[in-house]
Amino acid sequence: MPSLHVDLGPRSYPIHIGSGLLADAELFLPHCNSGPVAIFSDDRVAALHLPALRRTLTEAGKPFIEVIVPAGEESKSLQQVESVCGRLLEAGFGRDSTLFALGGGVIGDLGGFVAAIYQRGIPFLQIPTTLLAMVDSSVGGKTGVNHALGKNMIGAFYQPRAVVADLDTLDTLPEREFRSGLAEVIKYGLISDPGFFAWLEEHLDAVLAEDSDALSHVIATSCKDKAEVVARDEQEAGRRAILNFGHTFGHAIEAASGYGHYLHGEAVAIGMIMAADLSRRLDLLRESEQQRIYQIVEGAGLPTLCPRLPAEEYLRYMRVDKKAKGGQIRFILLRGIGAATITGDVPQAALIQTLNAFMEP
Numbered sequence: 001m002p003s004l005h006v007d008l009g010p011r012s013y014p015i016h017i018g019s020g021l022l023a024d025a026e027l028f029l030p031h032c033n034s035g036p037v038a039i040f041s042d043d044r045v046a047a048l049h050l051p052a053l054r055r056t057l058t059e060a061g062k063p064f065i066e067v068i069v070p071a072g073e074e075s076k077s078l079q080q081v082e083s084v085c086g087r088l089l090e091a092g093f094g095r096d097s098t099l100f101a102l103g104g105g106v107i108g109d110l111g112g113f114v115a116a117i118y119q120r121g122i123p124f125l126q127i128p129t130t131l132l133a134m135v136d137s138s139v140g141g142k143t144g145v146n147h148a149l150g151k152n153m154i155g156a157f158y159q160p161r162a163v164v165a166d167l168d169t170l171d172t173l174p175e176r177e178f179r180s181g182l183a184e185v186i187k188y189g190l191i192s193d194p195g196f197f198a199w200l201e202e203h204l205d206a207v208l209a210e211d212s213d214a215l216s217h218v219i220a221t222s223c224k225d226k227a228e229v230v231a232r233d234e235q236e237a238g239r240r241a242i243l244n245f246g247h248t249f250g251h252a253i254e255a256a257s258g259y260g261h262y263l264h265g266e267a268v269a270i271g272m273i274m275a276a277d278l279s280r281r282l283d284l285l286r287e288s289e290q291q292r293i294y295q296i297v298e299g300a301g302l303p304t305l306c307p308r309l310p311a312e313e314y315l316r317y318m319r320v321d322k323k324a325k326g327g328q329i330r331f332i333l334l335r336g337i338g339a340a341t342i343t344g345d346v347p348q349a350a351l352i353q354t355l356n357a358f359m360e361p
């Protein structure tokens, strides 16, 4: 069972990946405060996987409550933050409590943000149940919610005490959600790990068939790659921005098409296709490399086109991207597969050509 580590000095934490982990109280209890636990989840995940965690805490004699929100991106809102904080206050939760975020990225982002601000901060554990959450959102401490004017616009950097990824939970994950997680997996190969990208090209069938060895390799490699970037630049002062590859376009696509229309990974997939195209237009990336990127995204069953809207609609959202500086949009582009670069030097004409080239007919 692989066990990794995010190295952040006093805020360092383990990432446990394996089967049957929800039953192992020793992975959870050492990271808890002395008081009660709030198991935070969504209604779909709670129906499927909360009973295992409930059993573990009950047998360990740890008191807990369950706080459940509706499944879906729409729950990543300030209204839900207020409502969840209200539940904790009504239950008399103090600073001696702990929050467990059991679910996908929505639950991790929203739960982590509540943990960051509730009584100015209580510890929390990430217990991811989607591929996307196991390979990306549970690691690195980005927490927060959406605003009508932009994705993840309100939030905090707040690291979990531990990440516990029980692979058994993936057995119930719908295929579309699994493929969405693959987009972020492909991202690691593209930004910093060309060997992993080549491995993915070679083993895509095994990965799509959810072969357990292939899946363990995918999750462990993704977490290792992400943890290395986060350890060097926890709060995205610089290089961490490469983890945003495909997201300048992707977040604009999510917001412009209405949150929930595309899954996050689907929007990122289209965004990566666009970022690769822009890189090629600017003579950073070879056409053959752009082709390989297109093929793996398409081969993973991910979309490659966004809804047809005036380019200006997308640009409006891109201008409020958190990476923008002095009103200038900054992009993560590729100088080759495995070599991300951060630049604000992108001619508007090339950007508009890229957007128009990947819109639905």
Ligand SMILES: NC(=O)c1ccc[n+]([C@@H]2O[C@H](COP(=O)([O-])OP(=O)(O)OC[C@H]3O[C@@H](n4cnc5c(N)ncnc54)[C@H](O)[C@@H]3O)[C@@H](O)[C@H]2O)c1
Residues within 6 Å of the ligand: 042, 043, 044, 045, 048, 071, 072, 073, 076, 103, 104, 105, 106, 107, 109, 129, 130, 132, 133, 136, 137, 138, 139, 140, 141, 142, 143, 152, 169, 170, 171, 172, 173, 174, 177, 180, 263, 264, 265
């Ligand atoms: N913080 C970060 O670094 C980071 C990184 C990537 C993505 N994100 C965010 O994560 C969110 C997307 O996460 P997601 O794709 O996990 O979405 P999600 O949390 O909405 O989960 C997807 C769907 O799958 C269901 N589900 C979850 N686990 C399941 C299981 N084991 N079996 C059956 N159904 C299950 C959920 O109920 C939901 O309906 C977005 O809001 C995105 O912005 C954050």
Ligand SMILES: O=C(O)C(=O)C[C@@H](O)[C@H](O)[C@H](O)COP(=O)(O)O
Residues within 6 Å of the ligand: 136, 139, 140, 142, 151, 152, 184, 236, 240, 241, 243, 244, 247, 322
């Ligand atoms: O961890 C990071 O850093 C990332 O950028 C990971 C992304 O996959 C993730 O979608 C993140 O939530 C995007 O953050 P944002 O700062 O662009 O909102």
Ligand SMILES: [Zn+2]
Residues within 6 Å of the ligand: 136, 184, 247, 264, 268
């Ligand atoms: Zn993402």
